[in-house]
Amino acid sequence: MSIVVENLTKTYGQQNAVNDISFQVNTGEILGFLGPNGAGKTTTMKIITCFMAPTKGDVRVNNFSIHDNPEEIKKKIGYLPENNPLYYDMNVIDYLEFVGELQGISKAKIQDKIVEMIHVCGLNIEKHKKIGELSKGYRQRVGLAQAMINDPEILILDEPTTGLDPNQIIEIRKLIRHLGKEKTVILSTHILPEVEATCDRILIINEGKIVADGTPETLRKQAQGNEMLRVQFADYGSRDSVISLLQSLDTVLMVDPVLNEDGTFLIQSREGKSSRRSIFQLCVQKNWVMTEMTPIETKLEDIFRELTTN
Amino acid sequence: MNKIWIIAVRELKSFFDSLTAYILIVVFLALSGFFTWISGSDIFFIGQATLQPFFSVAYWTLFFFIPALTMRMLAEENKSGTIELLLTKAVTDWQVILGKFLACLMLIGIALLLTLPYYISVWAMGPIDHGAVWCGYLGLILMSMTYISIGLFASSITSNQIVAFLLSLFIGVFFLIIFNVLSSDFTGTIGEILSYMSLSTHFDSISRGVVDSKDVIFFLSITVFGLTLAETSLSKRNIVD
CATH class of the missing domain: 3.40.50.300 (P-loop containing nucleotide triphosphate hydrolases)
Structure with missing residues (x-):
């Protein structure tokens, strides 16, 4: 009906x-x-x-x-x-x-x-x-x-x-x-x-x-935009050099260090690109230990907030 | 019709579940019994086998009791929001109004039935004009219908029961007294109209045993008018809000 x-x-x-x-x-x-x-x-x-x-x-x-x-x-x-x-x-x-x-x-x-x-x-x-x-x-x-x-x-x-x-x-x-x-x-x-x-x-x-x-999936995709990754490294050199090296990858749009968490960065990829492979390869090349890589999904809450606040 | 009956039965049960029905019936019987049998100008004083004293008391008591019955009918539903639940069931606005009307009328009917012992007692005491008695009861029922419809209208426009009660008394008092008093102040057509609008004119002639279609039409038309207003006010949520 x-x-x-x-x-x-x-x-x-x-x-x-x-x-x-x-x-x-x-x-x-x-x-x-x-x-x-x-x-x-x-x-x-x-x-x-x-x-x-x-x-x-x-x-x-x-x-x-x-x-x-x-x-x-x-x-x-x-x-x-x-x-x-x-x-x-x-x-x-x-x-x-x-x-x-x-x-x-x-x-x-x-x-x-x-x-x-x-x-x-x-x-x-x-x-x-x-x-x-x-x-x-x-x-x-x-x-x-x-x-x-x-x-x-x-x-x-x-x-x-x-x-x-x-x-x-x-x-x-x-x-x-x-x-x-x-x-x-x-x-x-x-x-x-x-x-x-x-x-x-x-x-x-x-x-x-x-x-x-x-559907919840299509809404999430619509709102998602660029890929966001939360990455944590151990045994890396200085923070600034990590940022500049990550920044130089051609799939990466922006790198933000997470406050109060050593070695943790939020990495935003360019539109339609994924940076997971290149970040991994960079780690191998520089001998950093990667302890975390989590894609950040847009939650329904975020979609809701974005659509209903002006 | 079936839906009207379902609603009426529920309302009637809720009168008896709360104390409303019992208090109403007891007070009604006590008041009318007192004035019919015990007070100074009672049946024994008149010295005739007639129920006239009872009818003139009931004429007043019903005027006060009916608004007390009808005041919660729609006002409470408006306030608690149950009206939304009721009207989204497979019923029309008219069925709701008529169901509630019927419930009040049935309760009044029960109260009047319980006064039949008065009739039988008086009958046992002397020759009674049966026609006049039945006409008196008919008059009371017609008058109750009028008051119930006014009360339902008053209850439909507010969510406050006290406002509904006072408003239906206010409207009722015009028909009960004010038109009657005013009619003697005016002459000509206006005077006649006011006299026609007065409830007492019609009730008196019926309770004396003269059932004139003019009087019946008067009561029924006010009833229909009141119910129509109540229905309109219930469905006005569709237009403005």
Whole structure:
């Protein structure tokens, strides 16, 4: 089931929360939605789930438009909103039953579904308690359970792992990955390793615009630029001579000694070149001992920072 | 219809899960019982087998109780954000509004059912005009529908329950008293309009046992109007925010 977002714009007063964004998500894809606070992630999700109408543009879910067939779309979407609002005065089972009925699960199946969700989300011990009495992590699980109860083809999760303990985070990620095989999942998060661990594709938005779109690998390649190496030598002569010798290699663009670490240098290669071989050969030639050579990869954090700060 | 019923049942359960329903019913029965049977101008004072004292008390108590019921209906959902969860389920705004309306009406219905012993007691004491009694109950239900729709509207525009409560009292008091008082100050068309807008005009004639379609239309049209405003205010998130 595909989601097509077309020229979506949402204006609050003077401010554009979402500014003319378009993208498409296909079945079996897990899309990670990244962006600093106030970038427009939540607004976009609220529009896709038919909670809010956009100022301009359209979202089509399996060729149903949010303007014309919100009912059809809402049936197919499981949604976990940002702050996980729940009826605190209801107990877990009643609440799941209520949501299941609203989503049109037949009376015959609903009990099985509730049992399944309680099992999947690890709610067994707490199932008779009122939601208001649960800890934050358990409430989050109830939020996930209600989103998934009717086995929706699309899952939209706004920060699904907040408030969970590390074991639970890993379980939920596993669950999302598992679900993502046959469903379409959009999840937003601030936790960057989470995106790498769960998502097939990353969409970074900033100030209401898409600034990056691609798999974690392609994004990293785009941002990588020149090769960076961290190299450490032992038994070398003077630091200055090492620098000037390295600098004279024709693949090397720049050499920086690392502060407070003797014999450690950061070496940047020229565009499209690699200096690993020539550095090694230089060591052999000069009888230096190389104790470390590490390529420095651009982390997702760096990409994120670069794209979202001005 | 099914969705409306699901929402109504949940709301009704939550009235009974909290103390709201019990307090409302007990206080309602206590107040109306007191004024019907014990206070100075009660049934024994009138010396007729009539439920008229009960209807004129209920006319006032419902005016205060209904806003207390409706105030949390949407205001609380707006505040806690559960409205987002509710409206992103496969329901329409209308189903949400009507479900909540139905829940309030059912609770009022339960409270009124519990006053049937009054009816039976009075009946046992003397010849009672059955038509007038049933019309009185019909009048109370129609009036409750009006107040509930006003209360739902007030609750839909704010996330503060106190504001919702006061606002629905404020709107209600126009229909309850102010139009009536003003209508005597004006003559001609304005006076007639104000008199028509006054709730008491219509309630009095119904509770006397005269069901006129004009009165029923009055109550129903205000109800529909209030619910439409509530629905509009709920869906305004789609336009501005």
